Amino acid sequence: MKIGIVCYPTYGGSGVVATELGKALANEGHKVHFITYSQPTRLDFFSENIYYHKVDIRTYPLFEYPPYELALASKMVNIVQVEKLDLLHVHYAIPHASAAYMAKQILATKGIRIPVVTTLHGTDITLVGKDESYEPVVSFSINQSDGVTSVSHDLKRETYEHFDIQNDIEVIPNFIDLNRFKKQKKEHFKKAICPNDEKLIIHTSNFRKVKRVDDVVKVFCKVNKVVPSKLLLVGDGPERRRIEDLCMEMGIIEDVRFLGKLEAVEEVLSVGDLFMMPSEKESFGLAALEAMACEVPVISSNAGGIPELNVNGITGFTSEVGNVEEMAKNAIHIFTENRLPIFKENALKRAKEFDVTNILPVYEAHYEKVLDKVMNVV
Numbered sequence: 001m002k003i004g005i006v007c008y009p010t011y012g013g014s015g016v017v018a019t020e021l022g023k024a025l026a027n028e029g030h031k032v033h034f035i036t037y038s039q040p041t042r043l044d045f046f047s048e049n050i051y052y053h054k055v056d057i058r059t060y061p062l063f064e065y066p067p068y069e070l071a072l073a074s075k076m077v078n079i080v081q082v083e084k085l086d087l088l089h090v091h092y093a094i095p096h097a098s099a100a101y102m103a104k105q106i107l108a109t110k111g112i113r114i115p116v117v118t119t120l121h122g123t124d125i126t127l128v129g130k131d132e133s134y135e136p137v138v139s140f141s142i143n144q145s146d147g148v149t150s151v152s153h154d155l156k157r158e159t160y161e162h163f164d165i166q167n168d169i170e171v172i173p174n175f176i177d178l179n180r181f182k183k184q185k186k187e188h189f190k191k192a193i194c195p196n197d198e199k200l201i202i203h204t205s206n207f208r209k210v211k212r213v214d215d216v217v218k219v220f221c222k223v224n225k226v227v228p229s230k231l232l233l234v235g236d237g238p239e240r241r242r243i244e245d246l247c248m249e250m251g252i253i254e255d256v257r258f259l260g261k262l263e264a265v266e267e268v269l270s271v272g273d274l275f276m277m278p279s280e281k282e283s284f285g286l287a288a289l290e291a292m293a294c295e296v297p298v299i300s301s302n303a304g305g306i307p308e309l310n311v312n313g314i315t316g317f318t319s320e321v322g323n324v325e326e327m328a329k330n331a332i333h334i335f336t337e338n339r340l341p342i343f344k345e346n347a348l349k350r351a352k353e354f355d356v357t358n359i360l361p362v363y364e365a366h367y368e369k370v371l372d373k374v375m376n377v378v
Contacts, residue, residue: 002031007091009040013286014121017174018091019043024356026050053079069095076103080114089117097141115374117147122283139163147370151284152305174284175359181266181293190271199229199335202272204287207237215278215324221250222328227335231256269294280321282306293351297343299331315347
């Protein structure tokens with residue numbers, strides 16, 4: 001198949017999943033064409049089946065903001081024609097699904113049928129989509145897609161609950177490349193951070209309020225009083241300065257390290273003992289899956305799709321959003337009486353269920369179903 005993938009090229013979960021999916025498809029022999037405004041952060045060109053097409057965004061005095069949606073739709077039309085694509089897979093409803101609909105209509109006037117699959121990732125539904133200024137476009141774009149997928153059952157439920165969606169939504173969870181995300185021998189790194197054999201707690205995010213990084217710090221402070229520990233905070237964002245101040249106020253700054261954005265996050269996860277995800281909202285929890293693949297159990301909230309991944313009492317624990325007391329209690333429980341090894345084992349076992357080799361065939365089957373439906377319409 002020749003597949004066009006449209007996504008945001010950033011560190012966010014939707015861009016990561018779209019890029020990794022494209023790479024996996026290319027490894028299976030499909031021709032994959034990425035269409036976006038800059039090269040996706042995890043995209044490399046070691047595969048002869050991967051292509052990147054940059055969307056040119058031009059500014060004009062008439063427009064206060066560049067009309068990206070129009071430029072994207074035009075680029076999709078061009079690539080479908082030139083590369084003879086079989087299907088477009090757009091990640092994130094706004095503006096990708098709406099731009100794909102526009103491209104589809106333009107191509108129809110040229111006698112070209114191009115199926116469109118839309119994958120819903122989270123904030124396109126839970127945040128942006130609920131804005132009354134965008135809701136009609138989101139609903140229309142989803143309903144006009146030839147195939148719709150969501151990354152969790154919770155996101156599917158929420159989409160039907162808040163939008164008038166007539167289309168079927170198939171749940172295809174996020175996935176992991178276990179060849180990359182696996183425990184590595186980095187004992188020297190662990191020893192440098194934890195010279196006295198302290199436990200190592202890790203959190204990775206984009207440091208937005210919805211991630212509740214302050215809860216990570218509060219839980220760590222309680223755990224550290226009982227079980228000597230260190231905290232690694234990976235990532236960056238608008239909340240970072242406030243979190244740094246909070247660590248100083250709580251007198252734990254010496255036990256906390258801010259590592260900023262890291263590309264090879266699996267190297268850090270390899271030395272972790274516990275991963276924390278106390279988010280207010282998560283459509284799936286990809287960062288937690290990456291940790292579990294590196295044999296790191298998870299202490300998380302029970303928000304969104306997280307409980308579909310982190311099995312309470314087995315791979316870690318889930319708690320109500322903001323319940324730092326229970327989260328700390330659960331972390332201490334894992335760290336004591338030699339429970340950590342079994343939780344690590346369970347985390348890896350669960351992560352293997354989301355290996356890309358298990359999920360990729362589901363996407364391929366979805367593509368085939370959509371192609372069959374569209375091409376058999378008279």
